[in-house]
Amino acid sequence: MSHGHSHSHGGCSHEATDVDHALEMGIEYSLYTKIDLENTECLNEETDGTGKTVFKPYEKRLDHSKFVQSDADAELLFNIPFAGNIKLKGIIICGANDDSHPNKVKIFKNRPKMTFDDAKTKADQEFDLTRDAAGEIEYSPKVVAFSSVHHLSLYFPSNFGDDNTRIYYIGLRGEFSEAHYHGVTICNYEARANAADHKDKVFDGVGRAIQ
Known part of the structure; x- marks a missing residue:
C-alpha cells in the first residue's frame, strides 16, 4: 500500500512542478506588458496592426488565432519602444512547424524607426532560428550588450523557404526599470x-x- 501511495504522491508532485514551471515562465516572460504598443510598428505586415498581436502572455503563445504574416516577401521588421529601460535576457520565437517559420533574427538596440535599409547593417546580435511551434526554445542575448535598452528592433530577413513569413508569438524575458x-x-x-x-x-x- 505504501508503495502505491508513493507513486500517487510522485504523480501529484510532478503535475505541480509543471504548473509551477508554467507560472514561473509566465512571470519571467512578462516584458510584453512594458512595451509601448501604441508606438510599436511592424514593417511589411500583410494586415495593419497584426504585428502588435504577437506580444502576448506566455500562456497564450500557442493561440494561433492571432499572428503576423509578411506581405510582399519574407521580411519582417519590428520596432519596439518600451515604457522604460529593460535588461534583455531571453527571446522566444514561435511560428508554424513549416517553411513559413523565420530562420534568422537580427537584434538591434536603441535605434528607433529602423527601416529595411538600416536593418542590412551589422546587428548587435543575431541568431539562426530553429522551427519552434511549441514556443519552447529560448535564445539568450548577451546581457552586457542589452543591459540598458529603451528600444528594440527585431529583423527577420528570411524563413525556411516559403514566400511569406508567419509568427505567432514573440516572448521577451528580462528586467524592467522605470525611466527617471x-x-x-x-x-x-x-x-x-x-x-x-x-x-x-x-x-x-x-x-x-x-x-
Missing part, C-alpha cells in the same frame, strides 16, 4: 527652495546663473 528624469526634478526643487528660503539678492544671483 532626475535633472528636471532637481531643477524644479532648487527653484522652489531658492524662492522660499533665500534673500532676494541671493536668489537673483542664482536666477542669473540658471538663465
Whole structure:
C-alpha cells in the first residue's frame, strides 16, 4: 500500500512542478506588458496592426488565432519602444512547424524607426532560428550588450523557404526599470527652495546663473 501511495504522491508532485514551471515562465516572460504598443510598428505586415498581436502572455503563445504574416516577401521588421529601460535576457520565437517559420533574427538596440535599409547593417546580435511551434526554445542575448535598452528592433530577413513569413508569438524575458528624469526634478526643487528660503539678492544671483 505504501508503495502505491508513493507513486500517487510522485504523480501529484510532478503535475505541480509543471504548473509551477508554467507560472514561473509566465512571470519571467512578462516584458510584453512594458512595451509601448501604441508606438510599436511592424514593417511589411500583410494586415495593419497584426504585428502588435504577437506580444502576448506566455500562456497564450500557442493561440494561433492571432499572428503576423509578411506581405510582399519574407521580411519582417519590428520596432519596439518600451515604457522604460529593460535588461534583455531571453527571446522566444514561435511560428508554424513549416517553411513559413523565420530562420534568422537580427537584434538591434536603441535605434528607433529602423527601416529595411538600416536593418542590412551589422546587428548587435543575431541568431539562426530553429522551427519552434511549441514556443519552447529560448535564445539568450548577451546581457552586457542589452543591459540598458529603451528600444528594440527585431529583423527577420528570411524563413525556411516559403514566400511569406508567419509568427505567432514573440516572448521577451528580462528586467524592467522605470525611466527617471532626475535633472528636471532637481531643477524644479532648487527653484522652489531658492524662492522660499533665500534673500532676494541671493536668489537673483542664482536666477542669473540658471538663465
